[in-house]
Amino acid sequence: MKITGSSSHVKFDLENGYAVKADGEMLVGGQFVVFKDSMKNWEPPHEDEKLSEAEVQEIIQQVKQNTNENTVQISFE
Numbered sequence: 001m002k003i004t005g006s007s008s009h010v011k012f013d014l015e016n017g018y019a020v021k022a023d024g025e026m027l028v029g030g031q032f033v034v035f036k037d038s039m040k041n042w043e044p045p046h047e048d049e050k051l052s053e054a055e056v057q058e059i060i061q062q063v064k065q066n067t068n069e070n071t072v073q074i075s076f077e
Helices: 053-066
Strands: 002-005 009-013 019-027 031-034 073-076
Touching: 009 053, 053 073
Parallel strands: 031 073
Antiparallel strands: 002 009, 009 019, 019 031
């Protein structure tokens, strides 16, 4: 998984070619809060496919596995 973003959003590129962009907020101290409810549709070319709750939870698990103390800490609300 590749994780990129800015101070107001983050993009998760999965190994299967799918990607999702989520809104969020960079907090003081290097933590990024992702707003789970903004994770609704995949990015093009899969924009017509909605994310299921199970897919959102799988992405969250992958993010937790791919972050460590040397990366920006990502939490989900």
